[in-house]
Amino acid sequence: MESNDCFICKRISMIQEGISPYFVAELKTGYVVIGDYQYFRGYTLFLCKEHKTELQFLNESLKIVFLTEMSKVAEAVYNAFKPYKLNYELLGNGQGGSHMHWHIYPRRENDTTIQGPVWCLDRELMYSEKVKPTESELKDMKIKLFNELQKVTTIIKKGDF
Secondary structure: OOOOOOHHHHHHHHHHOOOOOOEEEEOOOEEEEEOOOOOOOOOEEEEEOOOOOOHHHOOHHHHHHHHHHHHHHHHHHHHHHOOOEEEEEOOOOOOOOOOOEEEEEEEOOOOOOOOOOHHHOOHHHHOOHHHOOOHHHHHHHHHHHHHHHHHHOOOOEEOOO
16 A cells, blocks of 8 residues: 555556656566665665565565565675675664665675764765766666566566666
């Protein structure tokens, strides 16, 4: 069920309307999108199709598929962007709203001056216009990620690129 004031539901509506520039692929339980800001090159999100706030609110079979698909998305991110490490986060209490969505951050050695989660980084730096991908960079990232997704999971629909 969609929520009118949910940021993630609005993003999903944009995907369904064909107007999301960040959309990579639709899977059975969610949508794969490249993050708007790329301080962490290859930053990807996996948006749950259902407007649920917690994993335990998914029925058991859907939960298993959702978690499996998330791990496959992470595998594709890893293979596409060759990080040193991946960070995974399912928060739901920030600006994005409580709609379940995974953040998958490719990390590189010395990518920040501080140790810890990405949220310790200065938000002005992390969300700077300087780290927004150009149209050609975004297309390249989407193609790389899509090609790796094809190897590890079943894609229902491909983004425009």
